[in-house]
Amino acid sequence: MLPELRVLYFEDLELGLSETLSKTIASSDVVGFAEITGDRNPIHLSEHFAARTPFGTRIAHGLYTAGLISAVLGTRLPGPGAVYISQTLNFRAPVRIGDTVDVTVTVAELIPERRRARLACLCAVGGEAVLDGEAWVKVPTRAEADPLAARMEKSRIAPSDA
Secondary structure, rough: OOOOOOOOOHOOOOOEEEEEEEEOOOHHHHHHHHHHHHOHHHHHHOOOHHOOOOOOOOOOOOOHHHHHEEEEHHHHOOOOOEEEEEEEEOOOOOOOOOOOOEEEEEEEEEEEHHHHEEEEEEEEOOOOOEEEEEEEOOOOHHHHOOHHHHHHHHHHHOOOOO
């Protein structure tokens, strides 16, 4: 199931605002990611190969897990219209097939003059961090997203001349 879309504008953001998405990793997700990216490392695709690694079983691509952060940014916080500027990633632990990853994005800093937001990003499995980092995004204001609606709103609340 895809996350429901929610649009937040820069003026809707506040420090500490957060959103969480949970995703259980399926074998088909990992295979699909390998097909899309061309990363066919057998640690992701071959149970026989992965059994001989320190992980003992297949693991998801680290960037697949990181991609779940993008899902939160693009659909919920801040949502459609936000533009990714940068992302740092720290890989802390593997994500295995069948794990449920909880992805939490939290507003950590706002720069109003540039309409930028720094977002703390955490991916966890069973309460253990598997990936963390931060993202910078540019977030449109209401007026930028819909100039006509912003003008209409401004004229509706302007003081009357009477």
